[in-house]
Amino acid sequence: MNDLAIRTVDLVREYEGGTVRALKGVSLEVRRGEHLCVMGPSGSGKSSLMYLIGALDRPTSGEVWLNGRNLEREPDLDAVRATEVGFVFQLHNLLPTLTSLENVEIPMMALGVPRAERRRRAEELLDRMGLSHRRDAIATKLSGGERQRVSIARALANRPAVILADEPTGDVDSKTGGQIMECIQAARAAAGATLVVVTHNPELSKSADRVMMMRDGLLGPASP
Amino acid sequence: MLILKNLLRRKVRTALSVLGIAIGIAAIIAFNAVASGFKESLNQYARETGAHLMVLVRDVPSAEYSRISREEADEIARMDGVLESSGSTFYMMMMKGFPAFILFGREPDGRPMQRYRNREFRGELVRAEDELLLGSEAAQKLKKNVGDEIELFDRKKFRVVGIYTVGTVWENVGAVVHLRVVQQKLRMGDSIQLAFIYLKDPATRERTKAEIERRFPHLVAVRSEELAGNFENLAYIDWFVWVVSLIAVAVGGLGVLNTMLMTVSERTREIGTLRAVGWSCRRVLGLVLSEGVLISVVGGALGLVAGWLGAELLIRWAPKGYLGTFYSVTLFMKAMAVALGLGFVGTLYPAFRASRLSPIEALKYE
Ligand SMILES: Nc1ncnc2c1ncn2[C@@H]1O[C@H](COP(=O)(O)OP(=O)(O)OP(=O)(O)O)[C@@H](O)[C@H]1O
Numbered sequence A: 001m002n003d004l005a006i007r008t009v010d011l012v013r014e015y016e017g018g019t020v021r022a023l024k025g026v027s028l029e030v031r032r033g034e035h036l037c038v039m040g041p042s043g044s045g046k047s048s049l050m051y052l053i054g055a056l057d058r059p060t061s062g063e064v065w066l067n068g069r070n071l072e073r074e075p076d077l078d079a080v081r082a083t084e085v086g087f088v089f090q091l092h093n094l095l096p097t098l099t100s101l102e103n104v105e106i107p108m109m110a111l112g113v114p115r116a117e118r119r120r121r122a123e124e125l126l127d128r129m130g131l132s133h134r135r136d137a138i139a140t141k142l143s144g145g146e147r148q149r150v151s152i153a154r155a156l157a158n159r160p161a162v163i164l165a166d167e168p169t170g171d172v173d174s175k176t177g178g179q180i181m182e183c184i185q186a187a188r189a190a191a192g193a194t195l196v197v198v199t200h201n202p203e204l205s206k207s208a209d210r211v212m213m214m215r216d217g218l219l220g221p222a223s224p
Numbered sequence B: 001m002l003i004l005k006n007l008l009r010r011k012v013r014t015a016l017s018v019l020g021i022a023i024g025i026a027a028i029i030a031f032n033a034v035a036s037g038f039k040e041s042l043n044q045y046a047r048e049t050g051a052h053l054m055v056l057v058r059d060v061p062s063a064e065y066s067r068i069s070r071e072e073a074d075e076i077a078r079m080d081g082v083l084e085s086s087g088s089t090f091y092m093m094m095m096k097g098f099p100a101f102i103l104f105g106r107e108p109d110g111r112p113m114q115r116y117r118n119r120e121f122r123g124e125l126v127r128a129e130d131e132l133l134l135g136s137e138a139a140q141k142l143k144k145n146v147g148d149e150i151e152l153f154d155r156k157k158f159r160v161v162g163i164y165t166v167g168t169v170w171e172n173v174g175a176v177v178h179l180r181v182v183q184q185k186l187r188m189g190d191s192i193q194l195a196f197i198y199l200k201d202p203a204t205r206e207r208t209k210a211e212i213e214r215r216f217p218h219l220v221a222v223r224s225e226e227l228a229g230n231f232e233n234l235a236y237i238d239w240f241v242w243v244v245s246l247i248a249v250a251v252g253g254l255g256v257l258n259t260m261l262m263t264v265s266e267r268t269r270e271i272g273t274l275r276a277v278g279w280s281c282r283r284v285l286g287l288v289l290s291e292g293v294l295i296s297v298v299g300g301a302l303g304l305v306a307g308w309l310g311a312e313l314l315i316r317w318a319p320k321g322y323l324g325t326f327y328s329v330t331l332f333m334k335a336m337a338v339a340l341g342l343g344f345v346g347t348l349y350p351a352f353r354a355s356r357l358s359p360i361e362a363l364k365y366e
């Protein structure tokens, strides 16, 4: 069990007082270092699952274990988000007034990392994303692909053991999407992190160790 | 870095809310400076006479209504420890071209008369009932000089024997005559309005004060430097000034509240992102609060300067010589505290709302 990065037990998530059942009992185990790809039609509950694993939300019932910790017993999900997971959203969600560098520093501020150290690490991460020349560019001046790479660097800022990416390529063309996926892969390889990617694009699922399919709130193996 | 960048994003809006606070604080400073300037000038007037105590009728709204009989004045003068008791009268004259013109009646040999002979004094002191000292402002306005004649009232001619300048602004737009001139004009016989008491030993002041008030229950002996405090009606000026200032300030506070509510709802998505990458409620609360407090610090600082300029402008624009300003460190500190408090209170609710945003709701927000 200790080699599991993520474990969910019979996860149920209802919205609007139970009228919407987004997850209907999802049990999932992801090994440390594994690369899992989750596919499935729109509205099937992929994002809902990612939010629960990423400690952004609490389930209606069921359990989420992240790196051996039961999130139900964690009083402070902020701290879990800051240290355990790195989240890459479909929309990059960068702070528009800040530069690339400052955006990457944001999660480190939550942990009180000293300024100089923040800067150094952010520069290093942007270098790895091939963005050293765009360090001081304001977020709104970046292209879609650049923004998404900055947000990957931001997800890696606190060296999380688990990287979650919810349709990271949803907002860019397929060529850029390929580059973004490569960046995520490389980051994961470098950190030895566990990676869960949600995507609609079958091309992007090829590099995954395992592909699963979400259908109507239930998770199952991908059909061949 | 975040705080500043967020504020600079909406420059006009931030500037307007800074301005709102600044105006409120400026109002506090300006009104208070002028109001306490007036009260302070009353105290200064009393201090400059050098008297230790000033005796007048208890509970009169202005010394103009006070009457002390000759017998009472003499009895006070004979009291143990009293070096000199000098009678004084005054009244507010109607004078063409002057909003107010105070005529002071003084005993020719008394210390309050001597007081006018300072470094800036020109001429001689009043000795006779047809002689008069003119304040320098009044002299300038009336174009009179030492030796000139002047008709004050009832076709009575006075000879200007001296021109004085003292520290109390409104005294310089007045004149000093023999005590009896005012007594006759007001038909007050030989009674006086105020007695300036000089003691042999200042240490006996409290004892003498108590003794006078014991012997004459209808009189009050005021410590000179506290003269303004004796007139409780002056406290209403303060009260009025604070009410007006607080209204101005409340408007500024609402400006901050509105600005911060707008910025929080505009930035729902950003705040959600901060929460999603691990920022705690408290950190988000702190961020928004800092923004509001920064607005009010800048606004407050601007307001201090603007209030000072405004007050100085106000007294220049008002008829010359009647109003002065008085600033105290306490006033500046109070005003700054009000600004900070406002910024804080005005931002508390928006900040609280921001910190309560759930990250997923905020991320979905379009
Ligand atoms: N906050 C919410 N309130 C109400 N219903 C919600 C909420 N979030 C999600 N849902 C509903 O739950 C279901 C699953 O949503 P979810 O976003 O998890 O799907 P998804 O697989 O990520 O879809 P997509 O591919 O379009 O992103 C949908 O029917 C959606 O309308």
Ligand SMILES: [Mg+2]
Binding pocket: A046, A047, A048, A166
């Ligand atoms: Mg989704």
